[in-house]
Amino acid sequence: MTLSRRNVLKTGLIAAGAAATPAFGQGAARTERWGVHELVFEGPQAGNPFDDVQLAAVFKGPDRTIRVPGFYDGKGVYRIRFSPPDLGKWSWETESSATEMAHKRGSFDCVAASAGNHGPVRVTQDGYHFAHADGTPFRQIGTTCYSWALQSDAKCAQTLETLKAAPFNKMRMLVTPNVESVATNPYVRTGKGPRDWDPTRFDPDYFRRYEDRIAKLGALGIEADVILFHPYDEARGYNDMKRTDDERFVRYCAARWGAYRHVWWSMANEYDAVKTKTMAGWDHLFAVLVAADPHDRLRSIHQINTYYDHRKPWITHASVQNGAAVLDDLRAELHRAMTLKPVIFDEVVYEGNSTKRWGNLDGQSMVERFWWGLIGGTYVGHSETYDPNQNADFSWLGQGGVLKGTSAPRLAFLRRIMEEGPAPGIDAIQPWWNYHLGGKPHEYYLKYFGTAAPTEWKVVLPGRGGDPKNAFRIDVIDTWNMTVTPVEGVFRMQQKDEYDVHDPARPSIMLPGKPYIAVRLVRV
Numbered sequence: 001m002t003l004s005r006r007n008v009l010k011t012g013l014i015a016a017g018a019a020a021t022p023a024f025g026q027g028a029a030r031t032e033r034w035g036v037h038e039l040v041f042e043g044p045q046a047g048n049p050f051d052d053v054q055l056a057a058v059f060k061g062p063d064r065t066i067r068v069p070g071f072y073d074g075k076g077v078y079r080i081r082f083s084p085p086d087l088g089k090w091s092w093e094t095e096s097s098a099t100e101m102a103h104k105r106g107s108f109d110c111v112a113a114s115a116g117n118h119g120p121v122r123v124t125q126d127g128y129h130f131a132h133a134d135g136t137p138f139r140q141i142g143t144t145c146y147s148w149a150l151q152s153d154a155k156c157a158q159t160l161e162t163l164k165a166a167p168f169n170k171m172r173m174l175v176t177p178n179v180e181s182v183a184t185n186p187y188v189r190t191g192k193g194p195r196d197w198d199p200t201r202f203d204p205d206y207f208r209r210y211e212d213r214i215a216k217l218g219a220l221g222i223e224a225d226v227i228l229f230h231p232y233d234e235a236r237g238y239n240d241m242k243r244t245d246d247e248r249f250v251r252y253c254a255a256r257w258g259a260y261r262h263v264w265w266s267m268a269n270e271y272d273a274v275k276t277k278t279m280a281g282w283d284h285l286f287a288v289l290v291a292a293d294p295h296d297r298l299r300s301i302h303q304i305n306t307y308y309d310h311r312k313p314w315i316t317h318a319s320v321q322n323g324a325a326v327l328d329d330l331r332a333e334l335h336r337a338m339t340l341k342p343v344i345f346d347e348v349v350y351e352g353n354s355t356k357r358w359g360n361l362d363g364q365s366m367v368e369r370f371w372w373g374l375i376g377g378t379y380v381g382h383s384e385t386y387d388p389n390q391n392a393d394f395s396w397l398g399q400g401g402v403l404k405g406t407s408a409p410r411l412a413f414l415r416r417i418m419e420e421g422p423a424p425g426i427d428a429i430q431p432w433w434n435y436h437l438g439g440k441p442h443e444y445y446l447k448y449f450g451t452a453a454p455t456e457w458k459v460v461l462p463g464r465g466g467d468p469k470n471a472f473r474i475d476v477i478d479t480w481n482m483t484v485t486p487v488e489g490v491f492r493m494q495q496k497d498e499y500d501v502h503d504p505a506r507p508s509i510m511l512p513g514k515p516y517i518a519v520r521l522v523r524v
Helices: 153-164 204-219 243-257 279-292 329-339 363-375 407-420
Strands: 008-011 029-032 037-042 055-060 065-072 077-082 088-096 105-111 121-123 130-132 142-144 170-174 187-189 197-202 223-229 263-268 318-321 343-347 379-382 427-429 437-440 444-448 456-458 471-478 483-486 500-502 508-510 517-523
Touching: 037 088, 055 077, 065 088, 065 243, 077 243, 142 343, 153 204, 197 204, 197 243, 204 223, 204 243, 223 243, 243 279, 263 279, 318 329, 329 343, 329 363, 329 427, 363 379, 363 407, 363 437, 363 444, 379 407
Parallel strands: 029 105, 142 170, 142 379, 170 223, 223 263, 318 343, 343 379
Antiparallel strands: 008 037, 037 077, 055 065, 055 088, 065 077, 088 105, 121 130, 187 197, 427 437, 437 444, 444 517, 456 508, 471 483, 471 517
């Protein structure tokens, strides 16, 4: 293959986990499994390359063939990014409307993933939890920072430094701004007015800057939940384009970022508040996204009032706004029962000092929602709205920076409890019979008491006559003070009645009589 200055094969660290870049022309490249293999070409600059030039590559591996769209990155540079899912030799050939980029060929070796590279997150076979491609469970403790990636370099660095010590493994983030930001123009400007921009011409510098933030999240082991549309910036109109312009935007984002193994897609935040789009329109954009993303990343959409039908086949998991649903485990579990998919309550009201009712939880109330969601077999998301002027837009939620609340350390403690639990996650156990237990039947149980402050708990578990009669050790967990206190001895279950088991020699345990206590039973 003849190589020009730009018509070369590059393979390197686009997201965490790719191989080092080889010298150009030195034979086959090596890219680790689930890393990013990038092709870079020199092509046309005349006209409008975003619309006038088509580019893709067909990658052929040991067991499958994958066609990957490319994108224009400005100044005559075109890129194709591919994340190989299988080990072994991969060959590729380009397809392009531009002669100078058509029928280029090459190959590379996909080698074993490096330490810390567990592959993209997928829905588990049971349909209700998440795990990486190599089987490592992913136990979601997420947060929302809408426009953090669009802030100054110093502010972004501060947010990333905060995340290093925080428990969060998923970050929800907007592509276009909703609050005051440094980066505000994803499209080429045509004048000075707020809507003076060309929807057919992206500004590659804007998207390059954004993907730098995505890559830095990946280096921290944090999933980037990329929100494509939102209703918060009517002045500029980025979310109110014509359908063809929306399609172009979705395809461009998918081509640029879909190869990053830690990217998730959220079609919109509060989709039903975007009044220029219909339900059929959102369905159409999902079809565009599915076709544009051969890497098949996770997909969701988030509402304010009207639930989207999460049973639709292109939805991988439910992203829900509902603070009341995680005030107990039963309401949380009902969402899972109805969607038949994993449920993340990405917005449950925020910890903060805002005058708005959606931004003034105390830390205890935020942590309580996470625990009730867990017992219900679901997942919960965090954010903060602390600001001296009680302006929620200038806070962790809006712009990132530093955490000021009290929930984050307790969520780190919760994450540890989750990671010590059964794989792939906690399920509600007979919720319709009011046991208020989560875990894995006959193996592991969690009981959470929330704001109640009992001094005793009768150790009764669901179990029929033919079920195993196992023995358990019990821990009393103070979810706020972050302590685990073992209860002395072993509890040996026997049949109590037709439906339940207990240890007749030890029918109950003493509790400390204060709120936010949980009990954990682990089979011995």
